[in-house]
Amino acid sequence: MAQNSPSVFQSDVHFNFDADQGEGTFPAVLTTSHRQQRDHEHDAFHQTPTRPNGRNLPDPFLGLQVEDYVSFTQHLNASTRIAALLGAGLSAASGIPTFRGAGALWRGIPPKELSSPYAFRDNPVLVWQYHNFRRHIALHALPNTAHYALAHLGEYKDFMAITQNIDGLSQRAGHQTAHLQPIHGTLFDIKCSNPECNYLERENIVDPIIPEMADYGGVDLSDPNVSLPSVTIEQLPHCPKCNSLLRPAVVWFSEVLPGEVLNQVDDWMLSGNVDLMLVIGTHASVWPAADYVEFAREQGARIAHINTEDPSDDQKTEGRDWFFKGDAAVIVPELLKGVIGAPYCIGL
Ligand SMILES: [Zn+2]
Secondary structure, three states, X not given: OOOOOOOOOOOOOOOOOOOOOOOOOOOOOOOHHHHHHHHHHHHHHOOOXXXXXXXXXXOHHHOOOHHHHHHXXXXXXXXXXXXXEEOHHHHHHHOOOOOOOOOOOEOOEOHHHOOOHHHHHHOHHHHHHHHHHHHHHHHOOOOOHHHHHHHHHOOOOEEEEEEOOOOOHHHHOOOOHHHEEEOOEEEEEEEEOOOOOOOEEOOOOOOOOOHHHOOOOXXXXXXXXXXXXXXXXXXXXXXXXXXXXXXXXXXXXXXXOOHHHHHHHHHHHHOOOOOEXXXXXXXXXXXXXXXXXXXXHHOOOEEEEEEOOOOOOOOOOOOOOEEEEOOHHHHHHHHHHHHHOOOOOOOO
């Protein structure tokens, strides 16, 4: 689709207010020892001849409905074009807090008050402290097995993932850029805050973003009782072109989503029927996620929801949809193993 042509998904103004995730949590990372323990338990369990190739049936440990699993994998195998919509639940097992929903506070402050152009204008130091914290958490997290499985799927299918996550974990799992559209930006792209300036720096992984933000001791800066490093506005990163303040190139509250990325999503969605849409770790109930799901559905796609939470009241589901409840890091590799094999399955 040409840059200036109307989009089936775009209206004049779009706001990022996807607040469909639950409270921020810090679940344990899937560690090597955890996997080894599961391997051991799983090997002991699978001394039965019921799973000749390990790909036709779900791991019984996971509690998946066999009938659903079989019908899903049959459809997956037969699908040519597959889309995925990725949300915060995908990264939960990597220990990335969602900072969404009521009660998800940072230092007692709602994220909405730390992620907006108004907040940046009023207190750029605090906004950078918050984003520096999030960059640090993301950089010290590891992609989980679902990130890797999805990255692998693109090698077998015409696949595109639309991610709402800004943590960079899909990118670090090797997800090909051409198959991944980060519609909310990433924490590791930095741009100029001056709307007249086009300075953009990609994949900046400097941690901390400025030396003055080093916490010197691994303390939890999300705790309001812990003092933040003392930083002045002059010490914040400044644009090498115009000397305005630099800021994270993520989509803040009240800001429009990046048109270039949305156009690439549109181009792919309109270039052929989507056979299957995976909705992972998100309720996909707000724009543009809900529109993508419905558009794919109208094209004949079947929808598979993978989430730890039941569908929300405003999430549209149909009888032809699948719903697999559980941790994406465990469920997604298991669902995809008929296509990509089982290297990312927990316990196999
Ligand atoms: Zn600039």
